[in-house]
Amino acid sequence: MTRKFENKVVIVTGGTSGIGLATAKAFSENGASVFITGRRKEALDAAVKTIGGKVTGVQADMSVLADIDRLYDAVQQQHSQIDVVFANAGGGEFAPLGAITEAHYQQTFDTNVKGTLFTVQKALPLLRDGAAVVLTSSTTSISGTPAFSVYSATKAAVRNFARNWILDLKDRHIRVNAISPGLTDTAGVNELFGSGAQAEDAKRHMAGLIPAGRIGQPEEIAKAVLFLASDDASFVNGIELFVDGGMVQI
Template sequence: MAYRFENKVVVVTGGTTGIGLATAKAFADEGASVFITGRRQEALDAAVKAIGGKVTGVRADMSKLADLDRLYDAVQQQHSAIDVVFANAGGGEFAPLGAITEDHYEKTFDTNVKGVLFTVQKALPLLRDGASVVLTASTVSISGTPALSVYSASKAAVRSFARNWILDLKDRGIRVNAVSPGVTDTPGVDDLFGGGTDAENTKAYLAGLIPAGRIGQPSEIARAVLFLSSQEASFVNGVELFVDGGQVQI
């Protein structure tokens, strides 16, 4: 059986849960050697076990440049080049205008913007010519959401990175695309919505606003990332691929 990512080296940041975990597993199932990051060792170990295949976990916080250096040092110990970077690590919290703190702003932008920027920049010496970079943006970057302005702005920056970096990297043939998930059934979304019954009720309400009639699953986002990373998308460059059940298309 032929695998799309046989003998390919893939880096997935934020790979211990949700979309990152599902995508790392999808790459591993397709034959790739996968490196994942996470901030908690216990979660990292559990993710490595769940993914199986050729996977290596590196404990790292993507907002810290020294941790990024350690990630790419770990890759270099085993491989000479990287074929795919999925810059996925990120997060956000609710804070309405008037209650936004400096800490809230810095935490969000350090992870979602600074982290993505330097995840990709520090990968450049290892990225193979013709490689693929996929960034995790979000539907909230183009649709207003109460109390989520800082997170939304950070994801708009991520989408802008893709548009600009394809020009910076055109001579190397490196493609950069963004995937923008809608509401997806992940632990992070549950935490954002307060967990338990509150989270379930919120997800049910939001499902009613989505033309597909439900929220997304991490595996569905993963399939979109693998498409953007593959040769099947060889002429797809700089796009924002919405995987949202049609939510922001109406």
């Protein structure tokens, strides 16, 4: 273990399952002091035990600005600055055009766009010059998916945050990049597809469309996030890194 993040302070929102959990664990194993967020206390407590090391759980809904303030208040109680923000909290549900409700639109944009925006903006006073920000976008930012237009629009917005924020933050040498996972074996994906034989058939069909021949694992996405957050990516800025087995390249 190289422990590339020894003595670094890292924020991982949506860190109780899937990609967020795997990434928080990887940061911790590399020596970082990690702060994770989650909406449900039971899941948050379980994630803290799973991650181990120097990890702090903060119960927060990242679409609620007061909760974001609580997160950074908790950080300031222990540390004077932040080295990495992984703005990962997000989610979405299927809804075809013609069946999209205002509530569906509002919830998806508040979580994925508003939450990402204010997670980063409210971190700025604590972010050290030269820090790294990684945003979770999705392959849906460039690839159409039936009944998934609202979610896809939010992820395109997140990707464009990276393009613009590298200009806003250039004087502070803060790098901002977006990670765009493809189909990944997480609880969120399982919830999206539902349960039973039909859901398994849908996942098998999707896996068959991926040149790598399978869906991704959260740990594989985590490795890409750690690269973007590390000094190894010191000249990587504003990109969208697809970690999808090649699916959107064909």
